[in-house]
Amino acid sequence: MPLATSLIEVFFQTILAFTAIMVYTRILGKQQIGQLTFFEYITGITFGSIAGTLATDRNPDMTLIHFAGLTFFAAMTFFMGLVSLKSRTARKVIEGEPTIVVHNGQILDQNLRKMRYNLDELLMQLREKGVFRVDDVEFALLEPNGNISVLPKSQHRPATPGDLGVPTEYEGLNIELVMDGKIISRNLQQLGFSEDWLRRRLRERGITGLDQVVYAAIATNGKLYTDVKKDNLQMPVDISDWPKPPR
Secondary structure (H helix, E strand, O other): OOHHHHHHHHHHHHHHHHHHHHHHHHHHOOHHHHOOOHHHHHHHHHHHHHHHHHHHOOOHHHHHHHHHHHHHHHHHHHHHHHHHHHOHHHHHHHHOOOEEEEEOOEEOHHHHHHOOOOHHHHHHHHHHOOOOOHHHEEEEEEOOOOOEEEEEOHHHOOOOHHHHOOOOOOOOOOEEEEEOOEEOHHHHHHHOOOHHHHHHHHHHOOOOOHHHEEEEEEOOOOOEEEEEOOOOOOOOOOOOOOOOOOO
16 A cells, blocks of 8 residues: 555544544543543543554554444443443442541551552652641541542641631632633623723733733632733743753
């Protein structure tokens, strides 16, 4: 088979595999990335492997078979997702459940061995949570996705405004108004603002054109945050240890 013909076949098969992955992952939702339990990890790898075979197999007779396999695998993953939503028992079998590995400052060795988790991994994840003393932990749970959830003992938890009886105001989420120089009109309309209002607020900050704005968002209290392309930092921080070229 001529090289040009092979390249054309691989090109179209790659487009087919790419389109299938894009469509199927949208149907499957965000489980693969958001949870990434052991089950999602394995299905994600297998999904990508089948798609890679579909894109690169030079046997034209196998293209439809690989595509059918990819489709069936996506359908099975979708079906198992529905089953896990409907049945708690099935969800526990498919995805697993949390396991207590530290209780009242005591490491539960038996649970660690059952989960094939060693002490070094446990201590590392505790340190990542800002916990350097096991006896400061009330509960530590090993989640199905491999992460550790930690509940420090009450005397070692940071004090919150609620603990101190300090009243706080509702913060909410910032609403994006400009992204990469483009106005997000729908968000402006939902907030009851106009583009003229936004441009006027930007001019008050010395910004004359939207092409200068990388990002702009408004907080619940009405405060407008803007970030422009040209950063006027007098002493920018650089944490790299690579030598800098002379100016």
